[in-house]
Amino acid sequence: AQKVTQAQTEISVVEKEDVTLDCVYETRDTTYYLFWYKQPPSGELVFLIRRNSFDEQNEISGRYSWNFQKSTSSFNFTITASQVVDSAVYFCALSESRSSASKIIFGSGTRLSIRP
C-alpha cells in the first residue's frame, strides 16, 4: 500500500533562513510519481512539482529545490533564503502508475511559518 509521511508537523524559521521539508514515501510499484503542493493561508492548493520514479536528478526552481533519493524513499523540499510569502502548508504526495489508477495520496502536510 502507498503511504506518504511528513514527520514535521510545523516548522518556524526566521526570514532568510534555509529550510528543508522532509517527505518519506512507501510504495511497492517501480513506477510512481511524487508531487509537492503548497496551500497558502488563502486556502487554495497550488501545484509545485512532479517527479517520476526514474528521474532522480535534483530539481531547482529559483529558491526552491527538491532532492529525490530512491535509496531512502525520500523526496525532500528545500527553500533557500526563505521569505514571509513562503508561509504555507506544504503537502507531499504520491501516485502509483497503474493501468487506470490516478489516485494521489497526500501526506499530512507541514505547516511552515516564516517570521520577519
Added chain:
Amino acid sequence: DAGVIQSPRHEVTEMGQEVTLRCKPISGHDYLFWYRQTMMRGLELLIYFNNNVPIDDSGMPEDRFSAKMPNASFSTLKIQPSEPRDSAVYFCASSYGGNQPQHFGDGTRLSIL
C-alpha cells in the same frame, strides 16, 4: 485560462438538509477528483472520474454522499442528509491524463449546524 471553478465558496446549512457542491473542471481535462479536507483527517480523496465515468469511490464516507459527472464540464457532490461531521472544505481538482498534476479549485467551505 479559467481554472477549476467551484460553487458555492461557502455553505452554511442545518443538519438534515441536502447539500450540493458543484465543480467545473478545466476544459480538456479528462480526470476529475473530489477531496475533503479537515484538521483531523487531512486531505482525503473521496472519488474520481475519468472521462465522466466514476473510477474509484472507495473514499466516499457513506451512502449519504453521492457524486455525478453528467458531462465533461460539470460535476456535483451531494450530501443527503447532511450531518455536523460533514463540515469541511471540499475541493474539486482536474488533470489532463492520469498521474499528472492536479489543478485544484478554491474549495467550498461547508458548515453543517
